[in-house]
Amino acid sequence: MNQAHSFGISGVIHDYGYLSRDQSIKLQKSSDILVVLSWNTIREQGILSGKFLEYLQVLKPIISITCGNLEGAELTKMVEDMNLGIGCEYIRKENDFIKLKQYILSQYNRVISGNSLNYDPDVQKLEEFYYGKIVKKVEKICLELANVENVDQPVSYL
Numbered sequence: 001m002n003q004a005h006s007f008g009i010s011g012v013i014h015d016y017g018y019l020s021r022d023q024s025i026k027l028q029k030s031s032d033i034l035v036v037l038s039w040n041t042i043r044e045q046g047i048l049s050g051k052f053l054e055y056l057q058v059l060k061p062i063i064s065i066t067c068g069n070l071e072g073a074e075l076t077k078m079v080e081d082m083n084l085g086i087g088c089e090y091i092r093k094e095n096d097f098i099k100l101k102q103y104i105l106s107q108y109n110r111v112i113s114g115n116s117l118n119y120d121p122d123v124q125k126l127e128e129f130y131y132g133k134i135v136k137k138v139e140k141i142c143l144e145l146a147n148v149e150n151v152d153q154p155v156s157y158l
Contacts, residue, residue: 038073
């Protein structure tokens with residue numbers, strides 16, 4: 001809040017404090033745009049938070065912001081590849097900050113003119129991250145590791 005105050009935006013910031021998972025999902029669903037933060041460094045790459053995977057289920061535009069000293073973050077690639085919103089990286093701040101401002105202004109102008117937000121994800125790619133599909137993939141891997149024959153057949157656990 002101190003940082004928001006120093007930039008003159010404390011009036012538009014609300015600190016919800018700790019939220020349960022259900023409260024968090026409810027807040028995400030009521031939001032217009034979701035923001036996910038990550039990092040990509042020479043020492044740590046490919047960071048995808050569980051929050052991002054949670055956001056995929058909400059079906060809302062996503063702004064990803066990645067800090068770090070390495071360009072081409074996995075998160076940025078996924079946001080752009082699935083057409084989820086906009087991916088920005090601090091290492092490309094000269095370009096990405098301009099793109100981010102244009103994106104936010106474009107979405108804002110759509111809303112004030114009575115239109116819905118621009119959100120047209122690649123549904124086929126997005127579906128790969130739905131929990132049901134992920135669970136099936138994990139189940140298949142586990143069955144293969146256990147050397148169970150006919151891994152495509154349902155298995156009784158009784």
